[in-house]
Amino acid sequence: MPYQDNTTLQGTKGKWRQEITAGLIGYLTTVYIVAVNGSILSEAGISLEAGMVASILASFAGTILIGLYAKLPLIVIPGMGINALFAYSIVESTGLSFQEGLAVIIVSAVLFLITAFTKLGAVLKEAIPESLKHAITVGLGFFLILIGLEKSGLVVSGEQTIMAIGDFTSPVFIASLLTLFVAIFLFMKNIPANFLVTMITGTIIAYLFGLLDTTKRSIDVNAGEIRFVPSFTAVGDFEFWLAVFPLTIILIFENMGLLHGQLHMLKRQDSYNKAYQVTAFSSLMSAFFGTSPTVSAAENAAVIASGGRTGKTALTAGFLFLATLFIIPWISMIPNTAISPILIIVGVLMAQNLRNVPLDDMSEALPAFLIVAMIPFTYSIADGMAFGFIAYPIVKVAMGKQKDLSGILITISTLFLFYFIMKMAGI
Numbered sequence: 001m002p003y004q005d006n007t008t009l010q011g012t013k014g015k016w017r018q019e020i021t022a023g024l025i026g027y028l029t030t031v032y033i034v035a036v037n038g039s040i041l042s043e044a045g046i047s048l049e050a051g052m053v054a055s056i057l058a059s060f061a062g063t064i065l066i067g068l069y070a071k072l073p074l075i076v077i078p079g080m081g082i083n084a085l086f087a088y089s090i091v092e093s094t095g096l097s098f099q100e101g102l103a104v105i106i107v108s109a110v111l112f113l114i115t116a117f118t119k120l121g122a123v124l125k126e127a128i129p130e131s132l133k134h135a136i137t138v139g140l141g142f143f144l145i146l147i148g149l150e151k152s153g154l155v156v157s158g159e160q161t162i163m164a165i166g167d168f169t170s171p172v173f174i175a176s177l178l179t180l181f182v183a184i185f186l187f188m189k190n191i192p193a194n195f196l197v198t199m200i201t202g203t204i205i206a207y208l209f210g211l212l213d214t215t216k217r218s219i220d221v222n223a224g225e226i227r228f229v230p231s232f233t234a235v236g237d238f239e240f241w242l243a244v245f246p247l248t249i250i251l252i253f254e255n256m257g258l259l260h261g262q263l264h265m266l267k268r269q270d271s272y273n274k275a276y277q278v279t280a281f282s283s284l285m286s287a288f289f290g291t292s293p294t295v296s297a298a299e300n301a302a303v304i305a306s307g308g309r310t311g312k313t314a315l316t317a318g319f320l321f322l323a324t325l326f327i328i329p330w331i332s333m334i335p336n337t338a339i340s341p342i343l344i345i346v347g348v349l350m351a352q353n354l355r356n357v358p359l360d361d362m363s364e365a366l367p368a369f370l371i372v373a374m375i376p377f378t379y380s381i382a383d384g385m386a387f388g389f390i391a392y393p394i395v396k397v398a399m400g401k402q403k404d405l406s407g408i409l410i411t412i413s414t415l416f417l418f419y420f421i422m423k424m425a426g427i
Contacts, residue, residue, distance in 0.1 A: 016312065018307040018308075018309075019073070019307070019308060019309065019310055019312035019313045019316065020312070020313075020316050021306060021307065022073060022303050022304075022306040022307050022308030022309075022313045022316075023073075023303075023308065023312070023313040023314065023315070023316025023317040023320070024316060024317075024320065025192065025193075025302060025303065025306045026073075026075045026297075026299065026300070026302065026303035026306070026308065026313065026316075026317045027075070027316070027317040027320040027321065028192070028193035028196055029192070029193050029194075029195065029196070029299040029302050029303075030059075030075050030077050030297050030299050030317070031196060031320075031321070031324060032195040032196055032198075032199055032342055033055060033059065033077045033078055033080075033297075034052050034055050034056055034059075034321075034324055034331055035052065035199060035331050035332075035334045035339055036080070036339050036342055036343065037051065037052075037055040037077075037078040037083050037291065037292070038050075038051035038052035038054075038055055038331075038332075039051070039151075039336065039339050040083045040084060040087050040147075040292075041054065041055070041083065041086075041087060041290075041291060041292065043087045043088065043092065044086065044087040044091040044092065044098050044101065045091065045097070045098045046098055046290070048332055049328060049332055050290065051290075051291070052328050052331060052332065053290075053325065053328065054228070054289045054290035054291035055077075055078055055291050056321055056322065056324050056325055056328075057289045057291075057322075058077075058078060058282070058285065058286045058289040058291045058294050059075070059076065059077045059078070059294065059318075059321045060318050060319070060321040060322045061282065061285050061289070061318075062076030062077070062278070062279070062282030062285065062286075062294045063075050063076045063077075063314050063315075063317050063318035063321060064314065064315060064318035064319075065278050065281065065282060066275065066278045066279070066282070066296075066311070066314050067311035067312070067313070067314030067315040067318060068311060068315070069274060069277075069278055070271055070274040070275045070277075070278050070311070071271070071310055071311035072263075072266070072268065072271055072274075072275055072310075072311060072314065073266070073300075073303055073304065073308030073309055073310060073311065073312075073313030073314055074262060074275065074296050074297070074300045074303070074314055075296075075297045075299065075300055075303060075314065075317050075318075076278070076279065076282050076294045076295065076296055076297065077294055077295070077297045078286065078291050078292050078293070078294050078295075079254060079292065079293060079294065079295035080144060080343075080346050080350075081137070081140035081141070081143070081144060081250070081254075081350060082247070082250055082251070082254070082292050082293055082295065083291075083292040084140065084143055084144055084147060084381070085140070085246065085247060085250065085292075085381045085382075086101060086105070086247070086292035086293075087292070088143075088147070088379065088380075088381075089243070089246075089380050089381045089382050090104055090243045090247065093379070093380050093382075094239045094240075094242075094243055095239075096234055096239070096240065096243065097231065097234075098228075099228065099229060099230055099231035100230075100231045100232075100233060100234045100240070101243075102228055102230035102231070102287040102288075102290065103230040103231055103232045103234070103235065103240075103287070104240060104243045104244055104247060105230075105247065105283070105284075105286060105287040105292070105293055106230055106284065106287045107235075107244045107248075108244050108247040108248040108251055108283070108293070109251070109280065109281075109283040109284035109286070109287065109293065110284065111244070111248045112248060112251045112252055112255075112280040112283055112284075113277075113280045113281065113284065115252055115280070116273075116276050116277045116279075116280040116281075117277065121252065121256070121276070123408070124252060124408070125252075125253070125256060126406075127406045127407075127408035127409055128249070128253070128408075128409065128412075129364065129392065129404070129409070130356070131356075131357050131358060131364040131365070131367070131368045132367065132368060132371065132388055132389065132392065133253050133257075134353045134354070134356040134357050134368070135357060135367070135368035135369070135371040135372050135388055136249070136250060136253070136371060136375075136381075136385060137254070137350050137353040138350065138351050138353050138354045138357075138368075138371075138372045139371045139372045139373075139374070139375030139376065139381070139384050139385075140250075140347075140350055140375065140381065141346075141347040141348065141349070141350025141351035141352075141353070142347060142351055142372060142375065142376045143347070143375050143376045143379075143381065144343050144344070144346055144347030144350065145343070145344050145347035145348065145351070145376075146347075146376045146379075147340075147343055147347075148340040148341065148342075148343030148344035148347060149340070149344065151336040151339065151340040151343065152166075152172070152173075152176035152177075152179075152180070152336065152337060152340035152341070152344075153166045153167070153170060153172040153173045153176055153337075154166050154173060154176055154177065154180075154340075171209040171210065171211055172209075172211060172337060174209065175202070175205050175206050175209045175211055175335075175337040176336075176337040176340055176341070178205050179198065179201065179202035179205055179206075179337055179338055179340075179341050180340075180341040180344065182198060182201050182202070182205075182341075183195075183198040183202075183341035183342065183344075183345055184341075184345070186198055187345055192302075195342050195345075198338070198341060198342060199334055199338045199339065199342070200338075201338075202334075202335070202337055202338025202339075202341065203333065203334050203335065203338045205337070205338070206335045206337050206338060211335055211337060212333060212335060213333060213335075228287075228288065228289070228290035230287050230288070238419075238422060242382060242415075242419050243382065245382075245412075245415065246381055246382045246385050247293070249385075250381075251280075251283055251293055251295075254295055255276065255279045255280075255295055255296060256276070258295060258296045258297075258298065258300075259272060259275050259276055259279065259296055260272070261301075262296060262300050262301065262304065263275065265301065265304045266304055266309070275296070279294070279295060279296055282294045283295075298349070303317075354372070357369075362395070362399075363395045363396055363399045363401055363404070366391060366395050367388040367389070367391040367392040367395055368388060370384075370387040370388045370391050371384050371385055371387060371388030371389075372384075374387040374388070382419075385416070386416035386417075386419060386420060389409075389412055389413045389416045390413050390416050390417050390420070392405075392409070392413060393405050393409070393410055393413050
């Protein structure tokens with residue numbers, strides 16, 4: 001029998017243990033997305049349970065794929081902000097059905113794939129000003145904060161104003177406020193899996209206030225509800241393509257930014273192309289699972305810090321996501337009062353990108369602030385983006401900085417202007 005080095009064997013076992021532990025930590029820090037994304041998708045016309053199943057399957061498939069193909073310790077989940085764009089702007093605001101919205105995702109994901117396998121991605125990255133990219137993220141953040149405040153009952157429609165603070169005597173208001181304070185405390189203390197702990201604590205608080213529906217004990221969803229068939233019936237409509245554009249832009253640049261930072265932490269920049277390709281393909285798969293597109297999770301920083309270094313970490317987290325299917329009855333009990341604080345905190349994190357906007361240069365700051373303000377105020381991510389993209393070349397020309405404008409940017413701005421003209425004409 002050949003000699004085996006026990007030190008080497010112990011080292012291998014230790015590495016496996018480290019990878020599995022990192023995968024478990026990654027799962028615990030991201031599993032909140034099942035309830036949160038399911039809740040947002042339910043606003044687009046499907047059941048909460050169906051949204052949860054779709055979120056689980058998309059997270060499982062994307063995470064397994066990045067573990068096997070890119071061999072990276074990254075978790076892929078439906079993107080926060082992108083899910084709001086899908087539910088509130090692409091489906092609710094434009095009048096597209098849920099299935100037609102999925103078709104928008106397919107087209108956007110195909111365009112995303114093209115940038116992943118060609119040099120077009122680098123061209124787009126250079127063409128869109130950094131200030132507008134960051135402004136989109138900030139605007140999405142404020143939009144999530146607004147949605148969280150509405151879902152929690154902390155903000156309501158005012159009688160004399162557009163918005164007003166909610167009813168202080170309402171059990172929903174009190175439960176939401178208490179949960180928000182808990183969420184802030186846990187987050188600032190950097191408690192492991194703080195979002196998961198927030199949801200559990202918030203659910204207990206809701207139960208104490210009599211707000212919890214405890215009647216659900218089985219998965220209230222049939223096969224027909226989770227078998228989504230994207231519909232291209234609206235592909236000839238102008239608004240369909242106006243929905244494709246902002247989704248494509250956000251998918252490309254959000255994934256570029258996330259992957260760049262995470263691979264830098266891992267010192268695996270050489271794996272960027274494979275990781276980018278996986279996230280593009282995972283976005284495409286999302287449409288067939290019935291959810292908004294996936295992205296590389298921001299929480300991957302915790303996975304890397306926990307010692308995740310290989311695809312084994314991703315495989316561990318992926319299979320744990322799949323196992324989550326068995327606890328959907330309990331997850332579906334989580335009320336909005338327990339979910340909304342997470343939306344608010346994630347929104348604040350996204351809004352921090354405002355520091356990357358050059359506030360001392362008005363030709364960059366003004367268009368950026370238009371995007372930041374108009375996304376939540378118009379309740380439309382596409383409309384908010386349009387204001388900023390149209391204003392950018394106008395401001396640059398007015399200040400004599402035409403050299404900052406690219407042909408691609410001018411084309412995009414013109415398309416947004418055409419979009420507003422079509423709206424004014426009632427088309």
